[in-house]
Amino acid sequence: MESNPTHPDPDDARATLAMADEARGRLTAGLRLPPGFLVVFAAAVAVQLGTAAYGIAAQTVAGLAVVLAGLAVFLGGSALLLHRFSQVNGVRVDGLVSQIVLAAGASASLVYLGALAAGIWAAFASRWWLVVLAAVVGGVGCALGTRHWWRTYQHEPAAHARGASPRVLALLAVVACVGFAVLLVVG
Amino acid sequence: MVGLDPLIHAPARLQLVTTLSGVSEAEFATLRTALDVSDSVLSKHVSALVDAGYLHSRKGVHGGRRTTWVGLTDDGRRALRDHVAAVRRLIDMVD
Numbered sequence: 522m523e524s525n526p527t528h529p530d531p532d533d534a535r536a537t538l539a540m541a542d543e544a545r546g547r548l549t550a551g552l553r554l555p556p557g558f559l560v561v562f563a564a565a566v567a568v569q570l571g572t573a574a575y576g577i578a579a580q581t582v583a584g585l586a587v588v589l590a591g592l593a594v595f596l597g598g599s600a601l602l603l604h605r606f607s608q609v610n611g612v613r614v615d616g617l618v619s620q621i622v623l624a625a626g627a628s629a630s631l632v633y634l635g636a637l638a639a640g641i642w643a644a645f646a647s648r649w650w651l652v653v654l655a656a657v658v659g660g661v662g663c664a665l666g667t668r669h670w671w672r673t674y675q676h677e678p679a680a681h682a683r684g685a686s687p688r689v690l691a692l693l694a695v696v697a698c699v700g701f702a703v704l705l706v707v708g
Numbered sequence: 709m710v711g712l713d714p715l716i717h718a719p720a721r722l723q724l725v726t727t728l729s730g731v732s733e734a735e736f737a738t739l740r741t742a743l744d745v746s747d748s749v750l751s752k753h754v755s756a757l758v759d760a761g762y763l764h765s766r767k768g769v770h771g772g773r774r775t776t777w778v779g780l781t782d783d784g785r786r787a788l789r790d791h792v793a794a795v796r797r798l799i800d801m802v803d
Contacts, residue, residue, distance in 0.1 A: 531802040534795045537719045541726035548742035549730045611738030611770060612731040613777070678730035 549678040552612065554671060555605045559664040562621060565598035566633070567660030574640030574652050585702060592698060596622075619684030620670045623693065629666030633659055712798075713791040715760050720745065724753050725762065725780060725788045733779035735770045754778055762787055 572591025576584035599621050607613050620629070636659025643651035674681040716725050720743070727742055728734060734742075740750050754776075757763040762784030768777045780788070 531799045535799050537722055538792065538795055540719060541722045544723040544743055545727045545730045548727050548734065548738070551742075608771065611735040613733040613779075615732040679726075682729065682731050684732075 545678065548612070549675060552610045552614075552675070555602075555609050558602055558606070559668055561598060562602055562667060563660035563664035565595045565602075565660075566663045567656040568598075569595035570633075570636050570640050570659045571652055571656035573637060574644040574655065577641050578644030588702075589698065592694075596694060614674070614682055615684035616670070616674060616681045617667075617684070618690065620667050622690050628669070629663050632662030632666065635659075636662065712794045713787050715757065715762065716787060716791055720749065721753055721757065722788075722791070724750070725757070725784055726792075728763070728778065728780045729785065729788055731779075733777045735768075736776040736778065737770075739778060757784065 569591045572587045572594075576586075576588030576591070578584070579587070603613075603618055603621060606617065636655045640652050640655035640659070643649070643655060670681070716722050723743055724739070727739065736747075736750070736754075740747060743750065754763060754765060758765050761781060763778055764781050765776050765778045768775060770777075
């Protein structure tokens with residue numbers, strides 16, 4: 522199809538736009554979350570929430586170590602999941618990175634913060650079964666939030682592909698570590 | 709009012725930037741398969757759009773082999789949005 526940039530034929534222009542949308546659809550419709558992606562993600566979030574609640578309530582150096590170990594498990598697990606996604610699909614989607622690392626999205630953020638608050642309260646009250654329950658609920662909630670985001674993304678990829686840059690995410694990871702340390706000290 | 713962008717008006721180039729608007733970065737072979745073009749054609753368009761500042765590319769690894777990852781820059785995203793809007797205005801005028 523020939524197209525003149527100065528005087529394009531409207532029918533050609535319409536067909537060209539449709540073909541471009543089809544090409545994007547071919548790429549994004551073929552993208553898949555690797556098997557076990559959401560389960561591993563839910564487990565990583567649950568470990569992070571549980572260790573954070575325990576460590577903050579313990580208010581000891583060992584507690585800080587537990588918090589940081591939980592964060593390391595979460596960040597390591599997330600990095601592995603995102604690497605696997607990229608390997609399987611041959612693309613990188615920053616929106617997914619934000620969803621995984623930042624629990625971006627109103628519902629996922631609320632579930633995460635609610636589970637963290639409930640877990641910390643339960644840990645201070647030494648109700649350990651409640652700490653575990655809050656961690657599991659938080660992990661499952663974040664995983665469901667990611668599944669919801671993924672469906673939205675596949676419906677409208679151009680609107681949801683973007684997210685925080687790797688530099689911003691690294692900075693936020695450092696801020697999170699410092700934040701947990703502060704919570705531990707003043708908690 | 710922004711007009712048509714000659715750099716991405718050609719169908720193959722418009723398909724390339726539109727496809728990249730759905731992801732942050734795509735690996736060269738994945739992009740070639742989605743666009744159904746040859747290595748040399750894709751390489752030529754990518755080079756031209758990298759030179760224009762619409763795309764960025766970097767060397768990386770995929771599946772254990774060295775490859776190139778390509779993504780839209782902010783300028784490229786803006787150019788695509790303006791171009792598509794201009795094309796739609798043109799279509800609406802005729803309709």
